[in-house]
Amino acid sequence: MAREFFCAGSGGPEPYTGKDMLTAHKGMNISEQEYLAAMDDIIGAMDKHGLDQDTRKDVIAILYSLKGEIIRV
Numbered sequence: 488m489a490r491e492f493f494c495a496g497s498g499g500p501e502p503y504t505g506k507d508m509l510t511a512h513k514g515m516n517i518s519e520q521e522y523l524a525a526m527d528d529i530i531g532a533m534d535k536h537g538l539d540q541d542t543r544k545d546v547i548a549i550l551y552s553l554k555g556e557i558i559r560v
């Protein structure tokens with residue numbers, strides 16, 4: 488589901504069929520630290536797979552924009 492989310496978000500062609508981020512994380516009481524740990528893992532995966540700098544920046548900006556739908560919702 489997360490893979491589909493990233494694929495759809497980065498231009499497709501497949502659609503994302505999962506929950507929106509607020510619904511998916513509601514009631515989990517996710518902290519800022521946990522959110523940053525997830526960010527770290529995603530950045531690590533991008534490094535590992537040699538994604539270019541522009542793509543990394545785009546992904547980080549999108550993840551950052553989702554913060555309010557994930558932390559303590």
Ligand code: HEM
Binds near residue numbers: 506512517525526553
């Ligand atoms: C930028 C950070 C994150 C992104 C982009 C993200 C993205 C997603 C996506 C796409 C799903 C699938 C939703 C679905 O099944 O329809 C999901 C589910 C989930 N996420 Fe996250 N997530 C993030 C951070 C976190 C963090 C920090 C935690 C916990 C510490 C977390 C815990 C979970 C759990 C437990 C589910 C399963 C929910 C379910 O099956 O109902 N996520 N997330």
